[in-house]
Amino acid sequence: DAKTTQPTSMDCAEGRAANLPCNHSTISGNEYVYWYRQIHSQGPQYIIHGLKNNETNEMASLIITEDRKSSTLILPHATLRDTAVYYCIVPPKNQKVTFGIGTKLQVIP
Amino acid sequence: NAGVTQTPKFRILKIGQSMTLQCTQDMNHNYMYWYRQDPGMGLKLIYYSVGAGITDKGEVPNGYNVSRSTTEDFPLRLELAAPSQTSVYFCASSPLQGSFSGNTIYFGEGSWLTVV
Numbered sequence: 335d336a337k338t339t340q341p342t343s344m345d346c347a348e349g350r351a352a353n354l355p356c357n358h359s360t361i362s363g364n365e366y367v368y369w370y371r372q373i374h375s376q377g378p379q380y381i382i383h384g385l386k387n388n389e390t391n392e393m394a395s396l397i398i399t400e401d402r403k404s405s406t407l408i409l410p411h412a413t414l415r416d417t418a419v420y421y422c423i424v425p426p427k428n429q430k431v432t433f434g435i436g437t438k439l440q441v442i443p
Numbered sequence: 444n445a446g447v448t449q450t451p452k453f454r455i456l457k458i459g460q461s462m463t464l465q466c467t468q469d470m471n472h473n474y475m476y477w478y479r480q481d482p483g484m485g486l487k488l489i490y491y492s493v494g495a496g497i498t499d500k501g502e503v504p505n506g507y508n509v510s511r512s513t514t515e516d517f518p519l520r521l522e523l524a525a526p527s528q529t530s531v532y533f534c535a536s537s538p539l540q541g542s543f544s545g546n547t548i549y550f551g552e553g554s555w556l557t558v559v
Binding site for chain 2: 435
């Protein structure tokens with residue numbers, strides 16, 4: 335199963351882009367990268383996922399490197415409500431999905 | 444759709460007591476999960492199920508039991524509550540979308556359990 339590595343914490347100024355990196359160097363060719371976020375004490379919420387192409391939705395953009403060994407989640411204009419823990423995961427084939435510690439993003443006014 | 448519903452939301456147990464955390468989903472999802480989250484920590488997988496009648500251990504199964512008699516329900520049983528089981532418990536589900544694609548996981552709102 336592909337493991338992911340994320341920084342423990344990051345700060346971002348309100349209104350600026352938040353770029354959250356994730357390393358998944360052991361990812362297999364047909365495994366997806368998923369991002370979730372967890373706002374204080376709530377259940378995690380799906381943000382976006384991708385295979386090899388960059389993806390964008392109303393919440394965020396996902397940039398995946400050409401070799402697929404890393405990705406970056408981009409929140410284009412961070413707000414205080416984006417303060418949360420962000421999880422990057424690569425679900426295995428058996429769907430035994432585990433979450434790491436994630437990145438705690440603090441958006442600063 | 445109500446999504447994933449967990450009950451109770453809050454519960455205080457005495458050491459040695461037993462209880463069941465209920466989880467139900469109305470999205471006809473094949474996969475269901477139970478996670479626990481200790482303060483300031485990440486989510487730990489307790490048990491998961493790939494369909495009715497099939498369950499498997501996660502990262503931290505000791506002290507817990509599950510069953511999956513229907514697609515909709517996935518209760519988590521604590522037999523002899525211990526202070527170490529004080530945590531927030533999240534139930535989740537995801538659809539079967541074909542192999543290797545990964546599936547979006549939908550979480551419940553959590554159940555806060557304190558063992559004293």
